[in-house]
Amino acid sequence: MTDPLTAELLGHALEAARRAGELLRDGRPADLGVAATKSSPIDVVTEMDLAAEKLITGYLADHRPDDGVLGEEGASSPGTSGVRWVVDPLDGTVNYLYGLPNWAVSIAAEYQGETVVGVVAVPMRGETCHAVRGGGAWVAGGGPLRCRPAAPLDQALVSTGFNYVQKVREHQAEVARRLIPRVRDIRRSGSAAVDLCDVAAGRLDGYYERGLHSWDLAAGVLIAEEAGALTGGRPGEPASGELTLAATPAVFGPLQTLLDEAGAWHD
Template sequence: MSDPLLSELLGLALEAARRAGELLRDGRPADLGVAATKSSPIDVVTEMDIAAEKLITGFLAEHRPDDGFLGEEGASSVGTSGVRWVIDPLDGTVNYLYGLPTWAVSIAAERDGETVVGVVAAPMRRETYRAVLGGGAYADDKPLQCRPTAPLEQALVSTGFNYVTTVRSHQADVAQRLIPRLRDIRRSGSAAIDLCDVAAGRLDGYYERGLSPWDLAAGDLIAREAGALTGGRPGEPASGDLAVAASPGVFAPLQSLLDELGAWHD
């Protein structure tokens, strides 16, 4: 890697994700319960989300004290270095709470507002996905490549649902109308893992409404560096309104269909 800063950021992100992943995997209490709720009573935070974010931000601040932070569980600072870390310490909290294995630690580094490093650690899969802008995407040391183009009707697509009842009802209606146009739909419960599965060729596409920057930052870069296309509504970047990622031949028809079905509004 020719840029020493990117090499440093990648190394720190990998180590922070490894430490947080081990904490979450090995330190999960048998009586784990809900510590707080967010958008609704079923949108939960556990004590382990909070502990993992403190571990990550503490480790990164120790090595790069002038960087900024944006974290799901409250870490927020501007910084003075031009680098900002965007952190989801536990993506898939409800899965984790129930003992399901699909959860991940997601850490991205932005330089001057552009995501340049992304790491997603999935301890229960024993895989860590990583990407550097312009440097390709990897699962551990294996290069990632999105699936070859398939017709939309043969595409396997994943999505997620909001925890606010009125919002998820509309999302369910969109999914119902979308299913007959695809091979099938999956719902993993972790946006970061879905994006990495697009990168790894395990999905043809993924879409979701209501994501936050920490849900998207690392996985979006990993998907793009594996050859996938990402965006929001036609002509717009991925955002909270709509995030879409897919192999190049699936992306445009899927994005267009989602726009037609109103997947970008409640």
């Protein structure tokens, strides 16, 4: 992977995320409604999810026509360059639907199967986090991102999310019930990309969730790692749909053990 290529991919990811973020922030209809559902009646897609993905994939096709794309709302092409873009045009759709501010545009670039660039734009915060593998994590217009200093698990602020399938949600609620007495407190923001960036920025000590897809986690996991956080899934495995975990080095091991004991990836 050459530095000029990495720089080019980062530039395109930042620009595509900026354009999509502006579209979503400034173009949200007052009467925004649900355009479709996915895994369940509460797993929704809006017309703005679709419009933002079309904008991003169109931009990338214009500037990098040989690259592959994987988008949450259906964009998929293999490409021939060795680069694949992994796009979540609107992470936190339910928040966006209700007018809550915690939503993001998440764009990652993979090269030969490895995530090398990650950008997460959070327009309602006026904040864009980005990272290049081996180059640290940064907030645009600001300084480097670093996860929080060491703290024991019982002083950790931890965030999580819940699946849209009822059976899975019920089990996740039980896992959270077992976790609450062991940590400082639990938060639920509604956006995996935002939570991962909050770990990177030192606003959370840890984050875990079951049921994520590659577009939910690709950019945010890289940003968290480059900010000094540890990431993974089940013990000895990388972050995946079974479990995504990101935390400070002091919290990661104890939290992973606790989630293992609670069977966080089983129904």
